[in-house]
Amino acid sequence: MGQKLVIDPVTRIEGHGKVTIQLDDNNQVVDAKLHVVEFRGFEKFIQGHPYWEAPMLLQRICGICFVSHHLCGAKALDDMVGVGYSKGVNMLPAPEKIRRLGHYAQQLQSHVTAYYYLIVPEMLFGMDAPPEQRNVLGLVEANPELVKRVVELRKWGQEAIKTVLGKRMHGINSIPGGVNKNISIAERDRLLNGEDGLLSMDKVIEYAKEGLEIFYDFHEKNRHQVDTFADVPALNMSLVDENGNVDYYHGNIRITDDDKNIITEMDYHDYLDYFSEATEEWSYMKFPFLKSLGRDAGSVRVGPLARVNVTKSYGTDTPLAKEALERFHDYTKGKANNMTLHTNWARAIEILHSAELIKNLLNDPDLQKENLILTHSKADWTGEGVGVVEAPRGTLLHHYKANQEGNITFCNLVVATTQNNTVMNRTVRSVAEEYLGGNDIITEGMMNAIEVGIRAYDPCLSCATHATGNMPLDVSIYDAKGKLFANKRR
Amino acid sequence: MKTEITLDGKKIQAQIGKPLIDVASDHGVYIPSLCYMRGKPCLGTCRVCSVRVNGHVMASCTVPVYEGMEVEVDAPDLVDMRKALVEFLFVEGNHNCPSCEKSGRCELQAVGYETGMMVSRFPYRFPVRTRDHASKYIWLERDRCIFCQRCVEFIRDEETGQKIFSIDKRSTHSSIEIDVKLADKMTPKQVKRAADICPVGCIIDKDLGFNKPIGERKYEIKSIKERILKGKTNE
Numbered sequence: 118m119g120q121k122l123v124i125d126p127v128t129r130i131e132g133h134g135k136v137t138i139q140l141d142d143n144n145q146v147v148d149a150k151l152h153v154v155e156f157r158g159f160e161k162f163i164q165g166h167p168y169w170e171a172p173m174l175l176q177r178i179c180g181i182c183f184v185s186h187h188l189c190g191a192k193a194l195d196d197m198v199g200v201g202y203s204k205g206v207n208m209l210p211a212p213e214k215i216r217r218l219g220h221y222a223q224q225l226q227s228h229v230t231a232y233y234y235l236i237v238p239e240m241l242f243g244m245d246a247p248p249e250q251r252n253v254l255g256l257v258e259a260n261p262e263l264v265k266r267v268v269e270l271r272k273w274g275q276e277a278i279k280t281v282l283g284k285r286m287h288g289i290n291s292i293p294g295g296v297n298k299n300i301s302i303a304e305r306d307r308l309l310n311g312e313d314g315l316l317s318m319d320k321v322i323e324y325a326k327e328g329l330e331i332f333y334d335f336h337e338k339n340r341h342q343v344d345t346f347a348d349v350p351a352l353n354m355s356l357v358d359e360n361g362n363v364d365y366y367h368g369n370i371r372i373t374d375d376d377k378n379i380i381t382e383m384d385y386h387d388y389l390d391y392f393s394e395a396t397e398e399w400s401y402m403k404f405p406f407l408k409s410l411g412r413d414a415g416s417v418r419v420g421p422l423a424r425v426n427v428t429k430s431y432g433t434d435t436p437l438a439k440e441a442l443e444r445f446h447d448y449t450k451g452k453a454n455n456m457t458l459h460t461n462w463a464r465a466i467e468i469l470h471s472a473e474l475i476k477n478l479l480n481d482p483d484l485q486k487e488n489l490i491l492t493h494s495k496a497d498w499t500g501e502g503v504g505v506v507e508a509p510r511g512t513l514l515h516h517y518k519a520n521q522e523g524n525i526t527f528c529n530l531v532v533a534t535t536q537n538n539t540v541m542n543r544t545v546r547s548v549a550e551e552y553l554g555g556n557d558i559i560t561e562g563m564m565n566a567i568e569v570g571i572r573a574y575d576p577c578l579s580c581a582t583h584a585t586g587n588m589p590l591d592v593s594i595y596d597a598k599g600k601l602f603a604n605k606r607r
Numbered sequence: 608m609k610t611e612i613t614l615d616g617k618k619i620q621a622q623i624g625k626p627l628i629d630v631a632s633d634h635g636v637y638i639p640s641l642c643y644m645r646g647k648p649c650l651g652t653c654r655v656c657s658v659r660v661n662g663h664v665m666a667s668c669t670v671p672v673y674e675g676m677e678v679e680v681d682a683p684d685l686v687d688m689r690k691a692l693v694e695f696l697f698v699e700g701n702h703n704c705p706s707c708e709k710s711g712r713c714e715l716q717a718v719g720y721e722t723g724m725m726v727s728r729f730p731y732r733f734p735v736r737t738r739d740h741a742s743k744y745i746w747l748e749r750d751r752c753i754f755c756q757r758c759v760e761f762i763r764d765e766e767t768g769q770k771i772f773s774i775d776k777r778s779t780h781s782s783i784e785i786d787v788k789l790a791d792k793m794t795p796k797q798v799k800r801a802a803d804i805c806p807v808g809c810i811i812d813k814d815l816g817f818n819k820p821i822g823e824r825k826y827e828i829k830s831i832k833e834r835i836l837k838g839k840t841n842e
Binding site for chain 1: 703705706707708738740741746748811813814816817818819820821822823
C-alpha cells in the first residue's frame with residue numbers, strides 16, 4: 118500500500134513550513150512538496166502609511182535580514198523622491214559606503230548564524246545522528262571552543278550593524294537620499310581593533326577562514342554524499358556589477374544557465390516585464406519564473422550558490438575570498454554548480470568575502486564624510502520606486518507606489534526564499550527519491566535528510582510569505598489512498 | 608506671596624497661586640504629564656500628573672498652591688494610578704513605536720519609560736481612525752492622538768488667531784481635525800513647532816522622517832524627567 122509521509126514542522130529554518138511526500142504501493146516517491154503554511158500581509162498593511170515609514174516598518178518582517186529589507190526600502194524611496202537609480206542618479210559615495218557596511222555586516226552575521234547554528238551540526242555529527250545531538254547544544258558539548266568563536270563572530274557582526282544602524286536589530290540609518298549618520302573614527306577603530314569582549318577585524322577574518330576549513334574537511338570526508346545530495350538544476354540569478362561579478366548592494370540582475378551563459382540581464386526596475394508568479398493552493402509562497410522560459414525552465418535559484426555560480430571573480434581587494442572562489446569554480450570545471458550541499462561551501466566563502474569587504478570599507482575615509490544626503494525637492498517626486506539588494510538568502514526586491522500626498526498605495530515584496538521556491542521543491546523531491554523511495558522502514562535520519570536539503574537554502578519562510586510565528590516545519594508521508602503513514606512535527 | 612506646604616511629608620515654601628506641578632519640579636519632585644507645558648495655560652486633559660491634595664486626587668497642573676496644602680506624589684497607589692493612566696492612553700489609540708518616526712522624541716513613550724510601564728493591564732481598543740494627509744506640510748496620524756489639545760490651543764493662525772486644529776465629536780468618537788486652508792498658510796517654523804509640541808507622533812512634518820540617528824534622539828540624550836527637573840521644560 119502506498120504511503121504519505123509528513124514532516125511537520127521542518128526545524129532549524131526561519132518561519133513555518135511542512136513537507137508532504139506521497140509514496141506509491143512500492144514505496145516509490147510519486148510526489149513531494151514543501152508547503153509554506155503561514156501568512157502575514159505586510160504588503161497590505163503598509164498601505165496608507167507615509168512613504169518614509171516603509172523601510173522602518175517593513176524591515177520588521179524579519180529578525181535576521183532586516184538590514185536587507187531596510188536597504189531595499191531605502192533604495193525604493195530614493196527612486197520615489199527622485200534621487201534614485203531609476204532617474205540615473207548615483208548615491209553620494211559616503212552614504213552608499215555606509216549602507217554597504219551595514220549590509221555586509223548583516224550578511225556576515227546572518228551567514229554565520231545559518232552556517233554554524235543550523236547547518237554545521239549535521240556536517241559534524243551526520244544526518245543520522247540523534248536529534249538531541251545534531252543541534253547547537255550538541256556543538257557546545259562536542260566543541261565548546263568552536264561555539265565560543267561563533268558567538269564572538271556573531272557578536273562582532275551585530276556590533277557592526279549597531280554601529281551603522283544604531284541598534285543590533287531593526288535599527289534606522291537609511292533615509293530617502295542617503296543616511297542619517299556617518300561612522301566616527303572611534304567607531305571605526307573599535308571595529309578594526311576590537312576591545313575587551315569584541316574581536317578585532319583581523320580575528321574576524323581568521324575565524325571566517327576557519328569556517329571554510331570546516332567545510333573543506335567535511336567535504337573531504339564525505340565527498341560522495343556532499344556531491345550527490347540533491348544535485349538539482351536551476352538557472353542562477355544575482356545582482357552583478359559592470360564586470361559581471363556579484364554586487365550585494367546594487368547592479369543589474371543577471372541570470373545564467375548551466376554553462377554560465379547569460380540567459381537574461383535586466384535593470385531591476387523592469388522586473389515586471391521579465392517575471393511572473395504562479396500560485397498553488399497548497400502553499401502561501403508563490404512561484405516566480407521568467408516569462409520567456411515558462412514556469413519550469415524559467416525558475417531561478419538565488420542566494421550563495423547562485424551568486425558564486427554567476428560571479429566570475431571577486432576583486433583583488435578580497436584576496437582570500439578570491440582564492441576560495443577560484444577553488445570553488447575549479448571543482449565544476451567552468452560549469453554551474455547545482456549541488457545543493459555546496460550552498461554551504463558558497464555560504465562559507467561569502468562569510469569570508471563579507472569580512473574582507475568590511476575591512477576594506479572600514480579603512481575608507483569616506484565613512485567619516487559629512488555629506489550624507491542628496492537633497493531633493495517636490496519637483497523631483499516620482500511616486501514610485503523599486504529597490505533590489507542581494508540579501509543573505511538571495512535577491513530581494515521591494516516595489517512601492519505612493520500618491521502625491523506621500524501615502525503608500527501599493528507594495529510588492531519579492532523575497533529570496535520565494536525565488537527559491539521551485540528549486541527547493543525540486544530538492545525535496547530529489548532527496549525524498551534518494552533517501553526514502555523504495556524503503557519499507559522510514560527512519561528519523563531519512564526524514565532529517567529532507568530538512569537538510571531545505572536548510573541548505575537557509576529559507577526564511579516568514580519573509581517569503583510575510584508571515585508570523587516561529588519556524589517549525591512538518592513532514593508528512595501519505596500512502597496511495599491518501600492515508601497518513603508517517604508524520605514528524607516539532 | 609509664599610506659604611508653607613507639605614510635599615511627600617517634607618515642608619517646603621511655595622509661591623501661592625503657582626501651579627503645583629511646577630512647585631514640585633522646582634523642589635526636585637518629578638510629576639509626569641503629557642498635556643501641561645510650563646509657562647502655558649493649563650489644559651488638564653491627560654490627568655497623568657494626578658497627585659493627592661489634602662486627601663483628594665487631582666491633576667497637579669490644575670491646582671494652584673494654597674496655604675495648608677498637604678501633597679502626596681510618591682504614594683504607591685498614586686504611582687500606580689499615574690502608570691495606569693499612561694496605559695490607558697496606549698490602549699485608547701494605535702501606538703506602534705517601532706515604525707513611528709517620533710520614537711525617541713515621543714513624550715508618551717518617554718513617560719511610559721519613566722512610569723515603568725512594560726505592558727498595559729487593559730485590553731487594547733484598536734480603534735479605527737483615518738489619517739489626514741490633505742494639508743501640504745502636515746501629516747495627521749490620528750491613530751496616535753491622545754487628545755491633549757496642545758495643538759488646539761497653542762497653534763493658531765498667525766494673522767487671525769484662529770485655531771488650526773480642533774477636536775471633533777465626543778468621547779470614543781473624538782477625532783483631531785485640521786483646517787487645511789489655514790494649515791497650508793503655516794510657516795515652516797510653525798509647522799516644526801506644531802510637530803514638536805505634539806507629545807506623540809500625530810502631527811508629523813511631511814517629508815522629514817527619521818533624520819536623527821538612534822542614540823541622538825531627544826529623550827535618548829536626556830530623559831524627560833531630567834529635562835523637567837533641570838531644564839524645566841518639556842519642549
